[in-house]
Amino acid sequence: MVRAENKPKSLGAQLEKSLTGIKGLDEVTKGGLPKGRPTLVCGGAGSGKTLLATEFLVRGALQFGEPGVFMSFEETSDELTKNVVSLGFKLDALAAQKKISLDYVQIDRSEIEETGEYNLEGLFIRLEHAIASVGAKRVVLDTIETLFSGIPNPAVVRAELKRLFQWLKNKGMTTIITGEQGEKTFTRHGLEEYVSDCVIFLDHRISEQVSTRRIRVVKYRGSPHDTNEFPFLIDEKGIIVMPITSLGLRYRVTNKRVSTGIPRFDAMLGGKGYYRGSSVLISGSAGTGKTSFVSHFADAACRRGDRCLFFAFEESESQVVRNMLSIGIDLEQWAKKGLLKYHADRPTIYGLETHLLVMQKMINEFKPAAVIVDPVSNLNAVANHANVKMMLTRLLDQLKLDRVTTVLTILTQGSPTSESTDVDISSLADTWIRLRDTESGGERNRGMYILKSRGMTHSNQIREFVLTDKGVNLLDVYVGPSGVLTGSARLSREAQEKAKDLVREQDAQIKQLNLERKRKAMEARIADLRAEFKTEEAEIKKFIKQEKLRRQKVSQDREAMAQIRKAD
Amino acid sequence: MAIKTKRLKRKRGESEGGVKTWELRLYVAGQTSKSMAAFSNLKKLCEERLKGQYQIEVIDLLENPALAKGDQIFAIPTLVRKLPEPIKKIIGDLSNKERVLVGLNLIPSS
Incomplete structure (x- = not known):
């Protein structure tokens, strides 16, 4: 062959x-x-x-x-x-x-x-x-x-x-x-x-x-x-x-889009999600929900009937399955159907090149439509950044050639607002999602935004999201004087808005009632006037009638007098 | 030098009762001058030192290539001392008589 x-x-x-x-x-x-x-x-x-x-x-x-x-x-x-x-x-x-x-x-x-x-x-x-x-x-x-x-x-x-x-x-x-x-x-x-x-x-x-x-x-x-x-x-x-x-920038791209698994997130990406065959980077510090995001994606891929290969460098299969079940994502069903394959290795188990080979071997064997690496930054344990970048370039080149949608997560350290990643691979990513913590009012809340997404319109808003028992839920945006409101600040803002609404509604009701009352008063007065008018009218008519009668009487009297006097 | 290795095959020296027997095998590949030199050197030496106690078997690997494996032959000519044990291997045309005697343990090595 x-x-x-x-x-x-x-x-x-x-x-x-x-x-x-x-x-x-x-x-x-x-x-x-x-x-x-x-x-x-x-x-x-x-x-x-x-x-x-x-x-x-x-x-x-x-x-x-x-x-x-x-x-x-x-x-x-x-x-x-x-x-x-x-x-x-x-x-x-x-x-x-x-x-x-x-x-x-x-x-x-x-x-x-x-x-x-x-x-x-x-x-x-x-x-x-x-x-x-x-x-x-x-x-x-x-x-x-x-x-x-x-x-x-x-x-x-x-x-x-x-x-x-x-x-x-x-x-x-x-x-x-x-x-x-x-x-x-x-x-x-x-x-x-x-x-x-x-x-x-x-x-x-x-x-x-x-x-x-x-x-x-x-x-x-x-x-x-x-x-x-x-x-x-x-x-x-x-x-x-x-x-x-031997691979290079020779891959062909497609316009097909695939869902991220989070409907409101799809909406942020022009309503349709990622490009098929593109590379997506989700970066964030510890506990910002990276694995939850990629699990949604895996779930969505399997739901479409695509094969998904999940490389994990941090958690074992059963750990991910358990954790994701707690936010309502059942990955086990897909594993049982053979659509999801999970491969967990400690990064230090072998060298970078060997990792790459193992990954490529599995990709060649499993032929997935989606690949998840969670998190690639752990490879830093076995090699320096330049080598990790080189390895990921090779991996992404191959995956793009095969039109595999790839989602990589990166654990960032230090300042949560820094827009560089430890493994400097942001240039390799077509879509870069940043997950971040915001600290305000004595709490930590999760926020996310799209830093870039090549070739599609995308939302520029910073969105708060919560992990619910039905998965990642992007919340409505409340913008306060100091930016997007999150957590209880958002909740109190929500309550305030609700209260204001209520007051306005009540005001309107009262005004409505007043109006009604005024109308009724007006109508009553109109009825009064009308009644008064009727009385007056009747009296005047009566007077006019009597006056007529009187005049007739006078005239008749005068005629009668003339006859009697035989005048003219 | 008209010695034919083939003819000499299995020609044995007589072993006398009670005296230890030397069993020697000479591996050659065709009748090259080196092979014939080796045989005549060996024969001469045995006659001098081991008269009546030795037997020489000449194996031509061109005829029996499969036999090379058994005695781990790689050099030609090779003399193998099968008996007395331990097995000894002497490679070369046996022209250096002293080295041959050392190799056969007939004289001490120094």
Whole structure:
């Protein structure tokens, strides 16, 4: 599967390569070791030379149909077989199937007396016999330098080694020769003079009391290769090299958004939450609620059906589960469904590079959509800040490439208003949330704000939040003369506002009643006036009527008088 | 020098009753001049010092490569003293007679 990728035609034409099958090494060497040629693997005691060589043979026999010969000068076949059983390599079974031939060459100087001329033809014969017996394509000589201490005449050894390597080349054997690291040279006896095609150096360094294994391709004649040092791990399946620095700022981004798990917090981030595949930094001093925030996020991710990987450097799984249950987040259900994977390690358990490797290995295996690291600042215990930053850059690069949303928490110390983090990785974060304590009125309250969030509108408000039995709850904002009110100041402000409201409401009611009363008074007066008017009207009408009648009477009287007088 | 190692294989010196037997194995790879020199040097020395008490077995690894493993042979030629114990290994063409005698514990080492 990897074969096609790792063997571009142009390379194949230049130099044929032989895949080792060791995870990552074939990427670093761009296709494996030079086919049919010897490769020198050197390093100090315990650097993993023998293991690398063994895995090369075992993978060759099992994956690439290339049987191999292991000629050991240090360990007996039994010892060797036992040593690699823990890695799942069954040398005895492979030997029985004639896929691998083991030969232990014992050289005990005290048994040997040198008289006259000799050569090392015996070795050639044994090697040839072993190669023929399994039809080998690969050979390991581990550690052939033992010859220098076992054989009195170094001139003979040198001449014979030169001849041996040429002979192996002629036979087309892809060979690994291991060599002990010298003081100023790659190998104690200068084997690199004879093996010039490919030199791989293994290192096992201790810094801050933790060890890290590293591998470097020092030389690869006729082929491009990565010259950087790469950390490697030895786990239960063998060696894993991570060619991580080959990543860069080449990832593609998406516009998809994912919820933070806190609805009102989503609202602060333009209403939709984080960008998928972005890196989020939540920083805050002790007890500000960082783990609660990330647990909400984990919960939300799992609720969507995404896988979430939770790296914890402070608390064990059951501790986080218990604590988060107390604020109403049930993480255990997701763990049971296989959506949430929890990985807790003390930072000091191994070196930074190894942490990175373990994390990357788990990410590759679990394929999460969301990764949480809580808190990354604890890695400062095993390395200096610059290294931690470098490691996190690598990690984030890989995660961004895979479009994994990453939430890192950082424990900050000292002044809660300082806007720098101990691990100076704020520039790596796309979204930076600060959680802070505010002290006022004799209490500590929790506040949060968005310091930055690339590529989205976001709220600029400082919000108070409380941890309730239903999780993180962002509260309404009350701004007082000295900023956002928190805690009981907020509560009293809330009460004051309520009281004022009440008074106003009562005022309004009273005014309403007054109005009503006035209306009624007015209407009563109107009725009075109307009644008065009616009386007056009636009297006036009555008067007018009587006056009319009187006038008629007068006129009638006058007519009657005239008639009587017979006037006109 | 027409000694054929093959012909000499399993040619044994007679062991006399009660006298301790020296069991020697000479590993060679083909009939090279070094191998033949080693054999003739050994034969001469045994005749001088161990007459009647030794047996020499010559093993040509080109014919029996599998045998190299058993006696942990890496140099050619190699003489192995199987008996008397402990096992001793002498590498080289056995031209330095004194070193051979030391190697076989026939004379003290200093």
